[in-house]
Amino acid sequence: MKRLFFVLNIGVFLFLLGTILSACEKDQNLNTKLPLQPISDSKDVITGPEQVKIGFAMDTLEEERWLKDKMLFKESVEALGAEVKIMAANGDDALQVWQAEKMISQGVDLLVIVPHNAESTAAIVKKAHQAGIKVIAYDRLVKNAELDMYVSYDNEQVGVLQAQTITSIVPRGNYVYIGGAVTDNNAYLVKKGVFSVLQPLIDKGKITVVFDDWTKDWLPSNAKENMKLALEVSANQIDAVIAANDATAGAVVEALEEQGLAGQIPVAGQDAELAAVKRIVAGTQTMTVYKPIKALTETAANLAVKLARGEDVKTVKQVNNGRIDVPSILLSPIAVEQSNINDTVIADEFHTKEDVFRGQQ
Known part of the structure; x- marks a missing residue:
């Protein structure tokens, strides 16, 4: 009787073991057919240039011409397939620094700045560079800073x-x-x-x-x-x-x-x-x-988007800002x-x- 019980237990054990091994083999075969990561995470599916975001830190919007700059710059950047974030400090140096820092923290790819104070805005350039963000001075030069570019009229x-x-x-x-x-x-x-x-x-x-x-x-x-x-x-x-x-x-x-x-x-x-x-x-x-503000905004927008995308930009002029000779583009005014x-x-x-x-x- 004991021998019969022992034989039955061995049979049950072998049956269960076979079932487990068979299940494991099926799982293994199934796993070899699944990708190691979701397709949506693969870099191979990214098409076209990634949209870049341009920050535009303006001094003021209290004068007619700056309202035109804001509107035309926004239109020019968006026409190039990029996004733009605009903030104006209305002559407040501390506010302009804060606004620029906010745009940097929000992940803009490049910062364009119309400085209210040519000296104090050097701090903005430094902070942007620490975050790996290039800076273009628009219309007005930033003094004593390692600017990436200056775009203005002469x-x-x-x-x-x-x-x-x-x-x-x-x-x-x-x-x-x-x-x-x-x-x-x-x-x-x-x-x-x-x-x-x-x-x-x-x-x-x-x-x-x-x-x-x-x-x-x-x-x-x-x-x-x-x-x-x-x-x-x-x-x-x-x-x-x-x-x-x-x-x-x-x-x-x-x-x-x-x-x-x-x-x-x-x-x-x-x-x-x-x-x-x-x-x-x-x-x-x-x-x-x-x-002509449209010419200035279109030039600045084109340069900003190119630099943000890591493309090369050529200039023929340089303007010294007290620290470096800044690559510059200066357009001609008209009386x-x-x-x-x-x-x-x-x-x-x-x-x-x-x-x-x-x-x-």
Whole structure:
């Protein structure tokens, strides 16, 4: 009886063992037919260039021209199949640094910056590089930083065009210069261009600069106070005014109007803002400098996307920022007076003819 029980147990054991081995063999065969990882994780299925994200850290959106920059840059980047994140600090240095850091933390592939303060924004470049992100300075140069690229108009030439136009009208007399913000490197470049034309005439005694000061934060209210002071110290004996941009030129015209002098004294500006072009038609502003923003935004967007994708970019100019010679692309500005408004800002559809001449007699 015990022998029969033992034989039965051995039979059961062998049956169970065979079943287990058979199951294991089937599992092994099945596993050899399964991929080691999901297909969706395979690099072989990625097609086309990966979409890149561009960060655009702007100084301000409080002036007409910067609203155009924002809109056109966004359109240009998206037309290239990339994404863009835009933030504006409205003249607040600390906020601009914070906004840039936020975009860096959000994983932008490249940062484009319009610096409010040419010096303090060097910290942004450093932080971006630490995160492996390249930086392009747009319109304004960042000082003392290892910038990857600088894209702008030739701002020194802007000042040259302003001074050449005004001195052709007023070759002798008392001049006032209303500069831009002392924190903006472009303001220095424009002034350098202006005085490259004025200085020989000053040396010859033909021109006297009776007032020359910066405009804090580019605010028109500060420019107007500067102009009122210039009128006071000169007893209204002023023959020409060169202002760093159209917003400050508008403030100059306001101060002149209060003294009954608007339209009698030539005034120069830059940016070709609609209000400035209308003043040129009305005769209270003499000229502005047109910097086609669409050309600038398209150039900057193209460079930004190429650099973000790791493509090579060639430049022919370099601009020293106090630390390195920055690879640069500088576009050419255009002087605008009454005689060529139709051929410049209107022909380019920068402003419509209806807008420019609306309300003009």
